[in-house]
Amino acid sequence: MSISEMNFFQRMLYILQEYSGSLAKGAATTMVIAIVCTAFGCVIGFAVGIVQTLEPKKKDNLAYRIILRLAKVLLTAYVELFRGTPMMLQAAFIYYGASQVFGLNLGMWEAAILIVSINTGAYMAETVRGGILSVDIGQTEGAKAIGMNHFQTMLSVILPQALRNIMPQIGNNLIINIKDTCVLSIIGTVELFFTFKSISGALYTYFEAATVILIIYFILTFVSSRILLAWENRMDGPVNFDLATTDTLAYTSGMMNFPRKPKRRT
Amino acid sequence: MPEILKIEHLSKHFGANEVLKDINFQVRPGDVTSIIGASGSGKSTLLRCINLLESATSGKIFFHGQNILSDHVNEAKYRAKVGMVFQSFNLFNNHTVISNCMVGQIKVLKKSKEEAYQSALFYLDKVGMTSHINAKPHQLSGGQKQRVAIARALAMQPEILLFDEPTSALDPEMVGEVLDVMKALAKEGTTMLVVTHEMAFARDVSNHVVYMFDGKIEEEGEPKALFSSPKSPQLREFLSRFTGDAGNQGG
Numbered sequence: 001m002s003i004s005e006m007n008f009f010q011r012m013l014y015i016l017q018e019y020s021g022s023l024a025k026g027a028a029t030t031m032v033i034a035i036v037c038t039a040f041g042c043v044i045g046f047a048v049g050i051v052q053t054l055e056p057k058k059k060d061n062l063a064y065r066i067i068l069r070l071a072k073v074l075l076t077a078y079v080e081l082f083r084g085t086p087m088m089l090q091a092a093f094i095y096y097g098a099s100q101v102f103g104l105n106l107g108m109w110e111a112a113i114l115i116v117s118i119n120t121g122a123y124m125a126e127t128v129r130g131g132i133l134s135v136d137i138g139q140t141e142g143a144k145a146i147g148m149n150h151f152q153t154m155l156s157v158i159l160p161q162a163l164r165n166i167m168p169q170i171g172n173n174l175i176i177n178i179k180d181t182c183v184l185s186i187i188g189t190v191e192l193f194f195t196f197k198s199i200s201g202a203l204y205t206y207f208e209a210a211t212v213i214l215i216i217y218f219i220l221t222f223v224s225s226r227i228l229l230a231w232e233n234r235m236d237g238p239v240n241f242d243l244a245t246t247d248t249l250a251y252t253s254g255m256m257n258f259p260r261k262p263k264r265r266t
Numbered sequence: 267m268p269e270i271l272k273i274e275h276l277s278k279h280f281g282a283n284e285v286l287k288d289i290n291f292q293v294r295p296g297d298v299t300s301i302i303g304a305s306g307s308g309k310s311t312l313l314r315c316i317n318l319l320e321s322a323t324s325g326k327i328f329f330h331g332q333n334i335l336s337d338h339v340n341e342a343k344y345r346a347k348v349g350m351v352f353q354s355f356n357l358f359n360n361h362t363v364i365s366n367c368m369v370g371q372i373k374v375l376k377k378s379k380e381e382a383y384q385s386a387l388f389y390l391d392k393v394g395m396t397s398h399i400n401a402k403p404h405q406l407s408g409g410q411k412q413r414v415a416i417a418r419a420l421a422m423q424p425e426i427l428l429f430d431e432p433t434s435a436l437d438p439e440m441v442g443e444v445l446d447v448m449k450a451l452a453k454e455g456t457t458m459l460v461v462t463h464e465m466a467f468a469r470d471v472s473n474h475v476v477y478m479f480d481g482k483i484e485e486e487g488e489p490k491a492l493f494s495s496p497k498s499p500q501l502r503e504f505l506s507r508f509t510g511d512a513g514n515q516g517g
Contacts, residue, residue: 139359
């Protein structure tokens with residue numbers, strides 16, 4: 001049976017059978033780019049977000065204050081530029097610009113990961129800033145009061161809480177990235193949307209190919225969002241805690257007789 | 267005995283608003299000093315200035331004779347020696363009870379995990395919270411949170427402990443358990459500076475009381491003398507509102 005004699009469902013099945021390999025490869029590429037770039041984007045976002053929430057004090061020396069101010073201006077420019085222009089054009093700009101201006105021929109993976117990470121980072125920077133601001137000021141004061149410096153306070157107290165608060169937004173970014181990698185087809189990245197173009201180009205079955213690939217995209221995003229939700233719940237820990245601890249020494253005041261008891265304060 | 271903390275001509279402005287006006291007083295080792303006064307009189311601001319959570323506008327704060335308001339003082343190192351207990355507890359929400367008491371020891375005092383754990387248990391036992399070491403702060407009652415916060419401050423083995431209205435955010439039935447812990451600490455000779463509305467605590471537990479009015483120290487002295495024969499009309503008026511609590515009952 002030739003493809004023109006098939007009905008809608010037969011054509012979809014045909015696509016799945018004939019192109020299972022390239023579909024799987026396209027989906028895998030899409031997922032790898034999306035996950036890696038969301039992770040890199042988070043790292044960039046945290047770095048930028050932390051700098052943006054630094055407040056210079058009167059005591060700090062002039063050089064530090066000038067550098068900080070300059071860094072903040074540059075980072076704000078980065079965020080605004082990458083949030084404010086389409087990623088598809090950024091891809092073309094960076095990919096072709098790199099080879100034309102710097103003679104640098106980026107490979108498919110380097111280009112894809114670079115562009116999507118930088119883009120995600122720009123969005124994440126604002127998200128992280130919001131996440132840090134959402135943590136009660138008392139947490140910072142509590143940490144400062146026991147002598148932690150800014151870096152220790154951020155790492156042990158503020159950022160873990162900020163991360164938990166922005167988990168929904170990180171999930172959002174992952175899902176957006178899964179779908180938005182399709183703009184990379186402009187620079188020839190062979191991801192899922194590129195696979196769609198090749199299949200539909202070869203078979204002239206646009207409707208069927210689109211349907212198949214839409215379903216694949218949906219499965220990818222839906223599964224991702226469920227996994228992230230489960231992860232969030234795990235971060236929250238159990239609702240009920242084990243009152244009786246695993247440390248038998250901690251049950252009663254009996255621990256006072258523990259041989260290695262710390263020295264009494266004088 | 268040389269004083270641990272000595273405050274000279276300390277003042278603090280928030281814009282045109284002068285919250286602290288020329289504050290002078292000192293704390294010697296083993297002193298339990300209560301700071302009393304109406305809301306807005308500057309008590310909490312004074313405590314926050316001492317712990318450098320607010321920067322004083324002018325004046326000096328000497329800690330063991332060193333002015334900590336000068337530029338070359340490491341704030342974090344100083345704060346590690348000055349414990350603080352907050353009205354709103356400020357326990358780290360992402361840490362368990364035991365971890366709240368360990369993280370400062372590990373990060374700031376560079377103790378080993380094992381050492382920090384044992385010392386955290388010791389101080390949690392002191393405040394009667396060893397049965398909850400794996401709980402997260404949101405699973406505790408207000409009184410329990412405050413007791414953990416005290417243990418966290420103690421675990422840093424500070425030389426002086428500042429309390430910023432430690433019982434003001436608690437339900438009445440939980441005030442007692444926190445005050446009991448504080449009384450026990452006072453008995454052991456812990457140097458404490460307590461901003462409080464608990465007049466009974468100020469009168470019975472502390473050995474020095476500072477009354478603040480409108481950003482100034484209006485009157486200070488021995489608690490017995492201060493409570494039985496207040497000199498300034500403001501303090502007399504202030505205390506008259508508490509007579510049900512402190513003045514007549516159980517005096």
